Amino acid sequence: MKIIAEIGEYVLLMLQAFRRPDKGKVFRRQLMMDFQDLGTNSIGLIGFISVFVGAIIAIQMAYNMDNPLLSHKLVGFSTRQMMILELSPTIMSLILAGKVGSSIASEIGTMKVTEQISALKVMGINPANYLILPKITAAVIYNPLLIIFSIALGILGGWGACLTTGIMSTTYYVEGVQAWYEPFTLTYALIKTVVFAFIISSVSGYMGYTVEGGSVEVARNSTKAVVYSSILIIIFDLILTQLLLI
Amino acid sequence: MIEINNISKSFGDQKVLNNITTTFEKGKTNLIIGQSGSGKTVLMKCCIGLFDIDEGHIDFDKRNFSAFSEKKKRNIRKEMGVLFQGGALFDSFTVEENVMFPLNMFTKMSLEEKRDRVNKMLSRVNLNNANNKLPSELSGGMIKRVAIARAISLRPKYLFCDEPNSGLDPKTAEVIDALISELTEEFEMTTVVNTHDMNSVLQIGQKISYIYKGNLWWEGSNKEIMKTENKELNDFVFSTELTRRLKLKL
Numbered sequence: 239m240k241i242i243a244e245i246g247e248y249v250l251l252m253l254q255a256f257r258r259p260d261k262g263k264v265f266r267r268q269l270m271m272d273f274q275d276l277g278t279n280s281i282g283l284i285g286f287i288s289v290f291v292g293a294i295i296a297i298q299m300a301y302n303m304d305n306p307l308l309s310h311k312l313v314g315f316s317t318r319q320m321m322i323l324e325l326s327p328t329i330m331s332l333i334l335a336g337k338v339g340s341s342i343a344s345e346i347g348t349m350k351v352t353e354q355i356s357a358l359k360v361m362g363i364n365p366a367n368y369l370i371l372p373k374i375t376a377a378v379i380y381n382p383l384l385i386i387f388s389i390a391l392g393i394l395g396g397w398g399a400c401l402t403t404g405i406m407s408t409t410y411y412v413e414g415v416q417a418w419y420e421p422f423t424l425t426y427a428l429i430k431t432v433v434f435a436f437i438i439s440s441v442s443g444y445m446g447y448t449v450e451g452g453s454v455e456v457a458r459n460s461t462k463a464v465v466y467s468s469i470l471i472i473i474f475d476l477i478l479t480q481l482l483l484i
Numbered sequence: 485m486i487e488i489n490n491i492s493k494s495f496g497d498q499k500v501l502n503n504i505t506t507t508f509e510k511g512k513t514n515l516i517i518g519q520s521g522s523g524k525t526v527l528m529k530c531c532i533g534l535f536d537i538d539e540g541h542i543d544f545d546k547r548n549f550s551a552f553s554e555k556k557k558r559n560i561r562k563e564m565g566v567l568f569q570g571g572a573l574f575d576s577f578t579v580e581e582n583v584m585f586p587l588n589m590f591t592k593m594s595l596e597e598k599r600d601r602v603n604k605m606l607s608r609v610n611l612n613n614a615n616n617k618l619p620s621e622l623s624g625g626m627i628k629r630v631a632i633a634r635a636i637s638l639r640p641k642y643l644f645c646d647e648p649n650s651g652l653d654p655k656t657a658e659v660i661d662a663l664i665s666e667l668t669e670e671f672e673m674t675t676v677v678n679t680h681d682m683n684s685v686l687q688i689g690q691k692i693s694y695i696y697k698g699n700l701w702w703e704g705s706n707k708e709i710m711k712t713e714n715k716e717l718n719d720f721v722f723s724t725e726l727t728r729r730l731k732l733k734l
C-alpha cells in the first residue's frame with residue numbers, strides 16, 4: 239500500500255518538474271552547473287574504473303580461452319561486447335547511482351530541511367521544476383557521453399593488458415575488437431544508459447524532495463536514493479534487454 | 485490587507501490553531517506574539533500557503549488565497565516577501581546572488597540595474613562589503629539581514645518575518661525592527677512579524693495579536709499592552725525582570 243502511495247507521489251512530483259521553466263536563462267545556468275557537478279566531476283572515476291575493468295576482462299578471457307581451436311579474435315571481441323552490452327551501461331550506471339544519486343538526494347534534502355525549498359515556493363517558483371528538471375536533463379544528456387567514454391577506455395584497458403602481460407599481440411586484439419560488430423549493440427547500450435540516467439536523477443530528486451525532519455532523515459533518504467535507483471536499474475536492465483535484444 | 489477568517493489547523497490529533505480570526509492592516513507592522521510552541525510559525529505558514537488549513541479562509545486584499553490552485557497561488561506569492569525563522573538562504577549562492585535571485589526570476593532588469601538594487605537593499609540592512617561571501621561565512625545576524633534584503637528586493641506588497649531578531653544583540657535587533665517598520669511605511673506593505681521579543685513589541689507593535697496555545701487571546705496596540713488586565717498576557721509580558729521593573733515605574 240505504502241509503495242503505491244509513494245509511486246503516486248513520485249509521478250506527481252515528476253509532473254510538476256516537467257513544466258516549462260519560468261526563466262530560460264536561469265534554467266540554462268542551473269543546467270551548466272549540473273553538467274559540471276553530475277557529469278564532468280565523474281569523468282575521473284568512470285575512466286579509472288573502465289580501464290581496469292577492460293584490462294581484467296581481457297586477461298580473464300585470455301585465461302579461459304587457451305584452447306587452440308578457439309579463434310584468437312575472441313579476447314578482443316569479448317572485451318568489446320562485454321563493455322558495450324553490460325559493463326559500461328549497467329555497472330557504470332550503478333556506480334553513478336552511488337556517486338550522483340546520493341549527491342542529488344542530499345543536496346535537495348538539505349535544501350528541504352533548511353527551508354530553502356519553502357523559500358523558493360513562497361517566492362512563487364516551482365521548486366521541483368527549478369531544482370529537479372536541470373538535474374534530470376543533465377544526467378540524461380551527459381551519462382551517454384560518459385558511457386561511450388567508458389566503452390572506449392575499457393577497450394583500451396584490454397589492449398593495455400595485452401601489451402603489459404604479453405597474453406596476446408596488438409594485431410590479434412585489434413582484429414578481435416573489430417570482429418562481428420553490430421551497430422545495434424551500441425544503440426542498445428545508449429538506450430539503457432538514458433533510461434538509467436533518468437532513474438538515477440529522478441528517484442534521487444524525489445528522495446531529496448520528500449525529506450521531512452533533519453540531518454538524520456537526509457542521510458536516510460540519500461541511502462534510499464542509492465538503493466532504490468540500483469534496484470530499479472537492475473530491473474529495467476532485464477526488461478530492456480528482453481525487449482531490445484530478443 | 486490580509487484577512488484571516490476562522491482558520492484552524494491540526495497535525496494528527498494535536499490542534500495547533502483553533503478558530504483564529506484577525507486582520508493584518510496595510511501600511512502597518514502587525515505583530516504576532518506568544519510563547520515558544522504557541523503556534524506563531526504555523527499561523528504564518530498557513531498565511532503563505534505552506535500549510536493547508538483545515539477550516540476557514542485567508543484573503544489577500546479580498547482574493548481568497550487559500551482556495552486558489554497552486555498555480556494561482558504562485559501569482560500572489562510573487563507579491564510576498566518572506567523571512568524564515570532560520571533565514572533559508574540558498575547556500576550555494578553568494579550574498580549578492582541570494583538577494584539578486586528574485587530579480588533574476590521575475591524581472592527583466594539589466595545586470596547593472598540588478599546590482600544597483602542589490603547594493604541598495606544590502607545597505608538598507610547595514611551590510612556592505614559582504615556581497616561575495618557565502619552564507620556559511622556569515623554570522624547568524626548577518627544571515628537574518630541578508631534574508632530581509634532578499635525578502636524586500638522585489639518590493640513586496642506583503643512582508644512576513646518569522647522572528648527577525650531572535651539571536652541578535654539588542655542593538656542590531658533594534659536596527660532590524662526599525663528597518664522593518666520603516667520599510668512597511670515607505671512601501672505601504674502589509675507586514676506581519678512573529679516575535680517574542682518585548683522590546684520589539686514596545687518599539688514597533690502598532691497592532692499586536694497574542695496567541696495563547698493556538699487561540700487568539702488578545703489584540704491591541706503597544707500602548708494598550710502594558711495596561712492589560714488579561715492574566716495570560718500579563719504573565720507573558722511581565723515574564724522578564726526588565727518589563728517587571730518597567731511596570732513599577734508606570
Ligand SMILES: Nc1ncnc2c1ncn2[C@@H]1O[C@H](COP(=O)(O)OP(=O)(O)OP(=O)(O)O)[C@@H](O)[C@H]1O
Nearest residue numbers: 495500518519520521522523524525526527569680
Ligand atoms: N510540521 C509539523 N508537524 C507537526 N507538528 C508541528 C509541525 N510544525 C509545528 N508543529 C507543532 O505546532 C506547535 C506550534 O509550533 P510553532 O512552530 O508554530 O511554534 P512557535 O510559536 O513558532 O514557537 P517558536 O517561538 O519557538 O518558534 C508545536 O507544538 C509544534 O510541535
Ligand SMILES: [Mg+2]
Nearest residue numbers: 524525569646
Ligand atoms: Mg516559530
